[in-house]
Amino acid sequence: MNDTVLRDLYQVVLNRKSDPQEGSYTCYLFDKGLDKILKKVGEECSETIIAAKNGKQEETVGEISDLIYHLMVMMADQNIPLDAVLSELERRSHKIGNLKQMKTVDHET
Numbered sequence: 001m002n003d004t005v006l007r008d009l010y011q012v013v014l015n016r017k018s019d020p021q022e023g024s025y026t027c028y029l030f031d032k033g034l035d036k037i038l039k040k041v042g043e044e045c046s047e048t049i050i051a052a053k054n055g056k057q058e059e060t061v062g063e064i065s066d067l068i069y070h071l072m073v074m075m076a077d078q079n080i081p082l083d084a085v086l087s088e089l090e091r092r093s094h095k096i097g098n099l100k101q102m103k104t105v106d107h108e109t
């Protein structure tokens with residue numbers, strides 16, 4: 001799997017923001033506003049922690065998926081592009097990868 005599924009989901013969320021649909025849960029959240037969206041992010045985060053603590057892997061995967069979706073609704077509300085997050089993760093992986101490489105070279109000399 002690549003990042004397509006994340007990009008497609010984020011695009012659906014953005015479309016719901018610009019073109020509201022009847023019966024859409026995403027539109028319901030945008031209508032309610034930031035405080036409601038943040039409350040949902042907090043709830044899903046807590047539910048993820050509880051599922052992981054209980055060692056329930058399948059349930060944890062479900063909760064992580066709920067959390068990612070609600071984070072995307074928050075990002076769209078705050079006009080944060082998905083690429084901003086993906087680029088930051090990529091930048092960190094290069095930076096931390098380079099640091100590890102430097103440490104290995106240090107140890108070898």
Ligand SMILES: N=c1c2ncn([C@@H]3O[C@H](COP(=O)(O)OP(=O)(O)OP(=O)(O)O)[C@@H](O)[C@H]3O)c2ncn1[C@@H]1O[C@H](COP(=O)(O)O)[C@@H](O)[C@H]1O
Binds near residue numbers: 016
């Ligand atoms: N990934 C999700 C997704 N994950 C979770 N949820 C919804 O999140 C809600 C969370 O359930 P809860 O019991 O915590 O909340 P609730 O009691 O229903 O409602 P509130 O607490 O928010 O008032 C459920 O209604 C789920 O359906 C999602 N709703 C939508 N998506 C994606 O968004 C797309 C567009 O959905 P609509 O906006 O509904 O068309 C879908 O095709 C999916 O890909």
